[in-house]
Amino acid sequence: MTYIGIIIMFVFVNNFILSQFLGLCPFIGVSKNVDSAIGMGFAVTFVMSIAALTTWAIYNFILAPLDITFLQTITFILVIATLVQLVEMVIQKTSPPLYKSLGIYLPLITTNCAVLGIALIAVRSEYSALESFVAGIAAGLGFLLAIVLMSTIRERMDREWVPKPLRGTPIAFITGGLMALAFMAFDKALLNNLVG
Amino acid sequence: MGTTVLYAFISVAALGGVLGLGLAIASRILAVKKDERVAEVEEALPGLNCGACGYAGCASYAEAIVKEDAPLDLCGPGGADALKTIADIMGKTVDTTSEKMVAQVHCRGNAATSAYAFDYEGIEDCNALHIFYEGNKVCKFGCLGLGSCMKVCPTDAIYYDDEGLVTVDRDLCISCRKCVDICPTGVMKMIPYSADYIVACNSTDKAAVTRKYCKVGCIGCKICEKKSPEGGFTVENNLARIDFSKTGSRKEAAEACPAKCIIPLVPVEEKAVVEAKS
Numbered sequence: 001m002t003y004i005g006i007i008i009m010f011v012f013v014n015n016f017i018l019s020q021f022l023g024l025c026p027f028i029g030v031s032k033n034v035d036s037a038i039g040m041g042f043a044v045t046f047v048m049s050i051a052a053l054t055t056w057a058i059y060n061f062i063l064a065p066l067d068i069t070f071l072q073t074i075t076f077i078l079v080i081a082t083l084v085q086l087v088e089m090v091i092q093k094t095s096p097p098l099y100k101s102l103g104i105y106l107p108l109i110t111t112n113c114a115v116l117g118i119a120l121i122a123v124r125s126e127y128s129a130l131e132s133f134v135a136g137i138a139a140g141l142g143f144l145l146a147i148v149l150m151s152t153i154r155e156r157m158d159r160e161w162v163p164k165p166l167r168g169t170p171i172a173f174i175t176g177g178l179m180a181l182a183f184m185a186f187d188k189a190l191l192n193n194l195v196g
Numbered sequence: 197m198g199t200t201v202l203y204a205f206i207s208v209a210a211l212g213g214v215l216g217l218g219l220a221i222a223s224r225i226l227a228v229k230k231d232e233r234v235a236e237v238e239e240a241l242p243g244l245n246c247g248a249c250g251y252a253g254c255a256s257y258a259e260a261i262v263k264e265d266a267p268l269d270l271c272g273p274g275g276a277d278a279l280k281t282i283a284d285i286m287g288k289t290v291d292t293t294s295e296k297m298v299a300q301v302h303c304r305g306n307a308a309t310s311a312y313a314f315d316y317e318g319i320e321d322c323n324a325l326h327i328f329y330e331g332n333k334v335c336k337f338g339c340l341g342l343g344s345c346m347k348v349c350p351t352d353a354i355y356y357d358d359e360g361l362v363t364v365d366r367d368l369c370i371s372c373r374k375c376v377d378i379c380p381t382g383v384m385k386m387i388p389y390s391a392d393y394i395v396a397c398n399s400t401d402k403a404a405v406t407r408k409y410c411k412v413g414c415i416g417c418k419i420c421e422k423k424s425p426e427g428g429f430t431v432e433n434n435l436a437r438i439d440f441s442k443t444g445s446r447k448e449a450a451e452a453c454p455a456k457c458i459i460p461l462v463p464v465e466e467k468a469v470v471e472a473k474s
Contacts (some may be wrong), residue, residue: 058211066203082215089226164323164380171319 003134005195006127010138012186016114017146018179019186023114026146028172036101037151038144043102045140047109048085048118051080052136055119056129076119114143129181149179212325233262233285240281242273246350248372261286272297272371297368297386299376300356301362303339304396304412304457310335310357311409326380334409337398339383345375366461380458393427393446397457400433414457420449 009184016022023044030040055076063069088106092099099106109115122132153175162171214312238258243394245253249270251260260266268282268290275296283290316325316332322344330336339362345363346354353368355373364375366389383398393413399406403415416434420427426444430437436458438446452460 020202062207062211066200066207068200068204070206071204071208075208078208078211078215082219085219086222089222092228163327165319165321165327 001196003131005191006131006135007138007141008194009137009191010118011142011145012183013188013191015142015146015183015186016117016139017143018176018183020117021180023112023115023143024176025108026112027143027150027176028169029108030102031147031150031172032152033155034148034151036098037192039098039123040102040146041140043087043091043106044109044112044143045137047080047083048115048140048143049082049133049136051076051115052118052122052132052139053129054079054083056122056132059123060129072120072123073116076116080115080119081110084115114139114142126129146179151175153179209326231262234258234308236285237261237282240274240278240285241271242278242370244273244350244370244372246273246370246372246374247372248272248370269294272373275371286469291307296389297371298364298366298386298389299345299364299371299373300387300391300394300461301339301345301364301383302394302396302398303337303383304359304361304459305333305335305338306341306360309411310338310413323378323380331381335399335401335406335413337381337383338401338410338413340381344378345384347368348374348378350374389436391461392439393450393458393460395429395436395457396459397435397455400435402434406434410459412455415455417454419452419454420458423452423469424449 010016014020017027026040026044031037055072058075058079059069059072063072063075084107087109088099088146091102091106118136122135125135127135150172154172157171157175166174235258238255241254241258243254247253249257249272251257251270253264257266257270261268268286268288269279271278271282272403274282276294279290311334312332313329313334314332316328318324318328320342322340322342325331325340325342331338331340333340336471341353341360341362343362346352350372351368351370353365353370355363355365357363364384371386373386376386381398385398387394397410397412397414399410399413401413403417406413406415414435416431416436418431418436420429420436421431424444424446426442427446427449428439428442428444429446429449430439446458447460450460
């Protein structure tokens with residue numbers, strides 16, 4: 001598969017949020033305003049691409065030669081947790097406002113199943129190093145797309161009247177469901193037509 | 197088999213060690229200097245993360261106090277003790293004499309005393325019920341009784357009393373005001389901790405209207421104003437209110453109240469005695 005095919009697949013067809021429903025916690029939690037949604041999107045993109053690359057290396061240089069691939073989940077989590085800690089430190093040092101607006105959700109990338117998801121999917125699809133990296137970036141961009149769309153919708157929704165029991169998270173989930181319906185238009189047939 | 201286990205053990209241990217070491221080094225290089233007072237203030241706060249101060253949690257309130265000069269007295273749960281400690285840390289003097297406020301339901305209307313407009317069989321949530329014609333009571337000001345306040349209360353201070361009425365235990369209340377915010381009718385109000393009597397009604401309808409739908413509703417007859425002139429009673433909008441800064445006796449007013457909606461709360465000292473006995 002070409003790199004363009006991988007990008008289109010992970011951004012649109014298999015969008016992590018809107019068609020695989022992975023990583024919903026930050027999607028709901030940090031989508032209240034566009035600025036922090038963009039920050040979170042790029043943080044996740046960064047973590048996902050690096051995670052995909054490092055987990056590829058771990059899998060192919062350590063786990064596969066030693067025939068201990070059953071350890072992939074625990075080692076991947078180890079690597080991802082370390083990466084997130086590192087990203088957290090870097091952001092705290094370089095951009096305190098972003099660090100503040102991401103708040104609790106930054107450490108939560110550690111347990112974001114989207115990051116583990118891309119690592120496992122890349123291994124299962126037997127991607128090369130570069131393909132894994134591109135898939136990681138594309139999946140992150142798909143997350144960025146979904147969370148930015150969501151945050152713009154929620155910013156507008158703040159000014160609308162919503163029934164009280166549905167305010168906040170419930171209406172966000174309903175909105176997410178409707179967005180997922182819209183994303184069903186991007187399917188495998190479309191992908192095949194585009195890139196053959 | 198044996199080698200696989202060995203490889204698994206060694207590789208995970210090595211990986212964990214290398215990554216851990218890397219993080220330790222990175223944390224030295226990327227260390228951010230923190231104001232020590234932030235940690236001290238956070239220590240002084242109760243750590244409930246209730247959000248009553250308006251900040252995301254105790255940690256962000258502590259940071260706001262130190263860095264953004266936020267007011268020191270926003271923490272309800274912490275009360276006077278926390279305020280004093282924080283003031284010491286920040287080197288400021290504050291008035292710690294202000295009294296702790298607690299929430300209380302200002303309604304005694306249940307099935308026996310109030311008229312209902314329709315039967316409700318929806319979800320057990322006051323706000324959901326309130327969407328339908330502002331509740332199933334004829335009175336639009338009273339307690340809907342479905343206990344949304346109980347669900348939101350972080351300390352389980354709110355309970356149904358013997359008569360099935362929603363009541364707040366003032367000793368468990370941490371004055372976070374979450375129940376006040378979630379209550380759709382506004383019948384949950386803040387009163388001083390030491391309040392001896394409350395006007396347990398929230399209806400501002402006229403006397404003739406109130407009397408039709410509720411036996412224990414305030415009709416604004418002003419008898420309380422006359423019977424206990426020093427009690428701080430004032431009738432506005434057909435509803436009696438108590439000014440708790442007045443300390444005069446309120447007993448006569450409560451006894452004379454025709455609707456019996458001025459109700460005594462167990463005095464603080466007596467309550468302590470009762471608890472000690474039991």
